[in-house]
Amino acid sequence: MSFTSTIGSLSAASRAVGSLASTLSGGSFATNLRTASYGGIPFGIEGVTTSGGRRVSVHSYPFRDTVWIEDLGLLPKVFRISGFLIENSAIYGGGGVVSQANALMAVCNAAGGKTFVHPTLGTIQNVSCIEPLQISERKDLGRVFEIGLTLMQGGARVYPKASNATGDQVKLSGLAAIAAALLNFASKVASYVTLGVSIVNQAIATVSKWYAVVKSVIADVKAVIGAVSSLSGSYGRYASGANTGYAKSNAKASSTATVASLLSAAVTQRTAVQTAGANMVSAASSVGDTAAFSAAITAVAASVAATAANPADAIRMLSTLADFYPDDPTTSSVIGDGMAGMQSAIGALVRTTVIAQMAMAATSYQPSSADDAASVRDLIVSLVDDEVVTAGDAGDDETYGALRTLRTAVIADINSRGGSLPAMTTFSFASALPALALSSRMYRDASRADEIIAEANPIHPAFMPSSFAALAT
Structure with a gap:
């Protein structure tokens, strides 16, 4: 083999190795x-x-x-x-x-x-x-x-922070308020039931009157529409996904759920309210068993809250049920006083139970802004404050103390979840503009167009109002 051919072979081998590498x-x-x-x-x-x-x-x-x-x-x-x-x-x-x-x-x-x-x-x-x-x-x-x-x-500027389980505290305080209301109810009713069947009939009439309000509440149109709000997917501004807040939304229904299946579940839940209502009226005929009677009222309030896929609907419906002040009987006698006392005691038990249930439902509510969180907080706190005054005037010390504890827990819970959210402010523009353009101008983020559409509720997203309220940041 010649020197030239040897060099050529080595060169080819070198190229092959280089190509392989x-x-x-x-x-x-x-x-x-x-x-x-x-x-x-x-x-x-x-x-x-x-x-x-x-x-x-x-x-x-x-x-x-x-x-x-x-x-x-x-x-x-x-x-x-x-x-x-x-x-x-x-x-x-x-x-x-x-x-x-x-x-x-x-x-x-x-x-x-x-x-x-x-x-x-x-x-x-x-x-x-x-x-x-x-x-x-x-x-x-x-x-x-x-x-x-x-x-x-480096990374984000995040500091270690410990947080309290404020939602759990609200639930514990709510259950304690119901227990305190039962204690005060039992201490009063024991003397009333000894006055005869008229007192029992008054108890049945009082809860029947409240149950009529319950039946009108669960037929609420918004609650029926809200029954399908947890459906997975995006269906525009009128289906907010069971209360979509600023930070997150509630859990969606399973991916296999359909409108028909969610409506069917809603019918089942409303049937459960009717069953609980019938049990409550039946329990009123044995109102001397105060624990069973209180449990029946609690079951009605809980079943009403369960009919709402959107916590906002639950809060709204329960706030209506909490406004229950039955009229006193007109007779002025020992029996009449007993009937009035029974009616007043049931009203206090119902209001405290519903307010506690509403506070517990609010732990699932996702605020859309600091203003929204303050509005929900103030609604619940105002009802608690009214009942605190009523309990204090009636000498119901246990209910009074429990409701004050519940008030503190509700404020801490909602403030912890909504206090740091952006506030609402009014934006004004010279003319009507598309939502995408406004979102880009307001937030430098066109993907937030759906957010301002939900806030402004325009006739058409291409022609937004020249002035509307939306998140400041």
Whole structure:
């Protein structure tokens, strides 16, 4: 074999190996590199050292051969860079090397995180220069400046925060209020029932009057429409997905649910209210069994709340049921006083039970703004305050104290979920504009168009009102 053919064979083998390496690596390594830059200022790189890993605390103990390594989370990612700047280099930004160095120094001096383009890792956001920028000017290198950078990737400014389970506290306080109302009811009714059948008949008549209100409430049109509001998917402004708030919405129905199945479930729930109502009237005939009677009233209030897929509907319906002040009988006698006392005691028990149920339903409500949260809070608190005054005037000390505790829990719960939300403000424009254009102008985010459509409720989203209320931010 000649020397020329041997050289040709080696060259072919070398090309084959190079082609294989290129294929296995996805192409030439050099052609896949990106031009490095920090804060938009490009530079050449001699080398980058990237460090990371886990942040740990090592615990050692006497007479133990091993240590316990406590994991404390990720270490920050740090990049130690040695690079250079070249005068009039088209690859590294061009211009004089001094102006390049000054521009890089200005970026490192500026506050806040910047964008770092790593040659192999690509674009990395929120990166800060954590050590002084080093720029070396050497006589033998002339128009080449050597640089040294130490960069670290940061994260969001989030502080550790402990929060109380305010919703659970509302539920506990609500149950305590119902128990306190039962205690006060039992202490009064014991003397009334000894007066005869007229007192029992008055109890039946009183709960029957309240049950008539219950039946009108569960036939509410908005509640029927709301029965399908949890249907998965987007169906425009009139189907808000069972109370969609600013931060989140309530759980959707299962993906297999249909309008027919949700309406069928709503019918079943309304039937459950009727069953609970019939049981309540039956329990009134044995009103001396105060625990069973109170449980029957609680079952009616709970079943009314269960008919509402949207917590807003539950709050609205229960607020109607809480406004129950039966008229006193007109007879002035021992029996008449007993009938009046029985009627008043049932009214107090019903109102406290419904208010407690409404407070518990509000724990699922998702406020759409700080104003919305304040409105719901004030509605519930006003009803609680009215009943606190009534209980105080009647000498129902247990109910009085329990309702005050419930009031505090409701305020804490709704404030914790809605106090930090944006407030509503009025926006005014010179002419009617499409919702997409307004959303982009108001929030720099066209995806929030549906939000302002729901707030303004225009005839058509392409012609929004010239003035309407929406979230301030």
